[in-house]
Amino acid sequence: MSTADWTLRSFAEPPPALAAARTEPAWVRVTLIGVALCFLGTFLILPLAAVFVHALQEGWDVYVASITEPYALAAIRLTLLVAAICVPLNAAFGLAAAWAITRFEFRSKGVLVSLIDLPFAVSPVISGLIFVLLFGLQGLLGPWLREHDVKIIFAVPGIVLATLFVTFPFVARELIPLMEEQGADEETAAVSLGASGWQTFWRVTLPNVRFGLLYGMVLLNARAMGEFGAVSVVSGHIRGQTNTMPLHVEILYNEYQTAAAFAVASLLAGLAVVTLILKRLIEWRAGRRGGVV
Amino acid sequence: MGIEVRSVSKAFGDFQALRDVDLDVKQGELVALLGPSGSGKTTLLRIIAGLEFADAGTVLLDSEDATARSARERRVGFVFQHYALFRHMSVFENVAFGMQVRPRALRPAKNEIARRVHELLELVQLDGMAGRLPSQLSGGQRQRVALARALAVEPRVLLLDEPFGALDARVRRDLRRWLRRLHDELGLTSVFVTHDQEEALELADRVVVMNLGRIEQVGTPDEVYHEPATRFVTEFMGEVNVFRARVERGSAWVGGASFDVSAEVGDGRGAAIYVRPHLLEVDRQPWPGAAIRARVERVLAAGPTAKVELVTDAGERVQAELSQERHRALRLQVGEAVFVRPRDKRVFAEDYVI
Numbered sequence: 268m269s270t271a272d273w274t275l276r277s278f279a280e281p282p283p284a285l286a287a288a289r290t291e292p293a294w295v296r297v298t299l300i301g302v303a304l305c306f307l308g309t310f311l312i313l314p315l316a317a318v319f320v321h322a323l324q325e326g327w328d329v330y331v332a333s334i335t336e337p338y339a340l341a342a343i344r345l346t347l348l349v350a351a352i353c354v355p356l357n358a359a360f361g362l363a364a365a366w367a368i369t370r371f372e373f374r375s376k377g378v379l380v381s382l383i384d385l386p387f388a389v390s391p392v393i394s395g396l397i398f399v400l401l402f403g404l405q406g407l408l409g410p411w412l413r414e415h416d417v418k419i420i421f422a423v424p425g426i427v428l429a430t431l432f433v434t435f436p437f438v439a440r441e442l443i444p445l446m447e448e449q450g451a452d453e454e455t456a457a458v459s460l461g462a463s464g465w466q467t468f469w470r471v472t473l474p475n476v477r478f479g480l481l482y483g484m485v486l487l488n489a490r491a492m493g494e495f496g497a498v499s500v501v502s503g504h505i506r507g508q509t510n511t512m513p514l515h516v517e518i519l520y521n522e523y524q525t526a527a528a529f530a531v532a533s534l535l536a537g538l539a540v541v542t543l544i545l546k547r548l549i550e551w552r553a554g555r556r557g558g559v560v
Numbered sequence: 561m562g563i564e565v566r567s568v569s570k571a572f573g574d575f576q577a578l579r580d581v582d583l584d585v586k587q588g589e590l591v592a593l594l595g596p597s598g599s600g601k602t603t604l605l606r607i608i609a610g611l612e613f614a615d616a617g618t619v620l621l622d623s624e625d626a627t628a629r630s631a632r633e634r635r636v637g638f639v640f641q642h643y644a645l646f647r648h649m650s651v652f653e654n655v656a657f658g659m660q661v662r663p664r665a666l667r668p669a670k671n672e673i674a675r676r677v678h679e680l681l682e683l684v685q686l687d688g689m690a691g692r693l694p695s696q697l698s699g700g701q702r703q704r705v706a707l708a709r710a711l712a713v714e715p716r717v718l719l720l721d722e723p724f725g726a727l728d729a730r731v732r733r734d735l736r737r738w739l740r741r742l743h744d745e746l747g748l749t750s751v752f753v754t755h756d757q758e759e760a761l762e763l764a765d766r767v768v769v770m771n772l773g774r775i776e777q778v779g780t781p782d783e784v785y786h787e788p789a790t791r792f793v794t795e796f797m798g799e800v801n802v803f804r805a806r807v808e809r810g811s812a813w814v815g816g817a818s819f820d821v822s823a824e825v826g827d828g829r830g831a832a833i834y835v836r837p838h839l840l841e842v843d844r845q846p847w848p849g850a851a852i853r854a855r856v857e858r859v860l861a862a863g864p865t866a867k868v869e870l871v872t873d874a875g876e877r878v879q880a881e882l883s884q885e886r887h888r889a890l891r892l893q894v895g896e897a898v899f900v901r902p903r904d905k906r907v908f909a910e911d912y913v914i
Contacts, residue, residue, distance in 0.1 A: 452640055452642060452644035453644050453645075453646055453647070455611055455640070455644065456638070456640055456644040456645075456646070456709075457646075457657070457661070458611075458630075458631050458632060459609060459610075459611060459631045459632075459636070459637075459638040459710075460657055460658035460661065460709065460710075460712075460713055461632050461635075461658055461661055461662060461713055462632070462657070462661040463632070463661070466661045470646075470657070470661070471646055474646075474648045474649075475646075475647065475648060
């Protein structure tokens, strides 16, 4: 921590001699900054602005109507439901995985660490297909599921499963390096002071990683709400039933309802902006408390 | 309360950390576990605390078998090497932790906990710091918070893992004396781990010197310093010169001087003669009998004593420490031929035959 502090401070107030040594000629600075701004504008700010401009091109009433029509509301509700299931579950799984990996030595630990990254490594389409192959009518468990009248593919459970799979790594990825760095000393100290395993978890382990956990959950939530590929494969695109917001946007767009499509898309874009703000906020809070994200 | 360790062994994979270790710590004693890294001293401490479990052997606390008991049940205070303070809790919350996690029936009331915490913070001279976070404290202050936190559970035994390792030299000396007083005032039984022989000698009632998972010697600071039982202890307790020689008819011959070693080493074997630098006399005239010829290589006069580096005729490098008065009287010059002889020595047989 102290080294990091030092680095930060030294960047904030460079000694005069160093600052002079690092200063480039004016034309180099202007060019570099110009290029960076152009890039930022073209690839990040322009598209984001375009979403909102297109969403509002036919007026505020059309905008409101597009996001309050029944199918749009159903899509929003489903997206929120999926996120509400996936975020707590994957936060718990991620925490458990990070805890197991950083606090215990066991064989094939490396394999487990690599497996956690699997959802990031494969294309989301394949993530969706895995579940079709497992639970679909022609799939491995298909006949058994049909006999027992359980519907997973082209239904909400399939969407939840696919989203769970795709968003699994976020929390674990965030917590493994953090818990690795913190070490088990504080937990050992808690136990030596008479705390039970449960007390140690709630009073020491969890508070120590709370910012990292929150950070992972924010990213996880953004992905859970925005996931398109995997969900598209398992959803079946049934309007009002298995359409999430990203899928709804696609359908509207394909039907040339540009304004409506962009109206719903603007909600997702808004989510992205809120996510970024939350992310910054957590980083700032964690920095102030001396925690590490 | 006493601690008894009976033939404890412990391995981590292929690494044998402890081999059949026995140790007794009496009620009220302050004992140092001294050794280089990898000697098993921290493992032994953690086994006493119940943070690690022995592969074989037993640990008795207060004559009760505690081998199978967890750290929670042993009620020992443990101070960790890097303090392991709860980083998100204030100093107050850190110290209160041990009382707050007790089962409801045994937990003191809130104001009683607060009273105890302030009492302990006063004891470690940190009463004004209750609201601070560990990251806002200096190393020495963190160390004292860790100590107060360990004492809050009213431990029967206080165990400290390298308690002064991460502190700078001056804070370390102050804290050392302060800890000694605290131990005496509270009537604790304490064991601490260190790799610094000076620290062990100054602080402890008894010193346990460990090497390669075994105990080499247990004794008072006086005993382990002046009468080291093994070559390892001799070398570990401070700087020492070694003269090697073959023994014939009870005498070892070193550079034209003979030493009677018949009591320690048999004929035909190699003897290692250990002499501490301050016990090595230097003079221009030979003494009758046992003078080793040497040449002065370097003289360092700064400090409480003057250090002289010499090379014997046999090519062995030796160090002598002279008092400043002696140094001024002698005025040794670099390159000068002189004689040295030990005023006192420890003799051990070499493991091999020359």
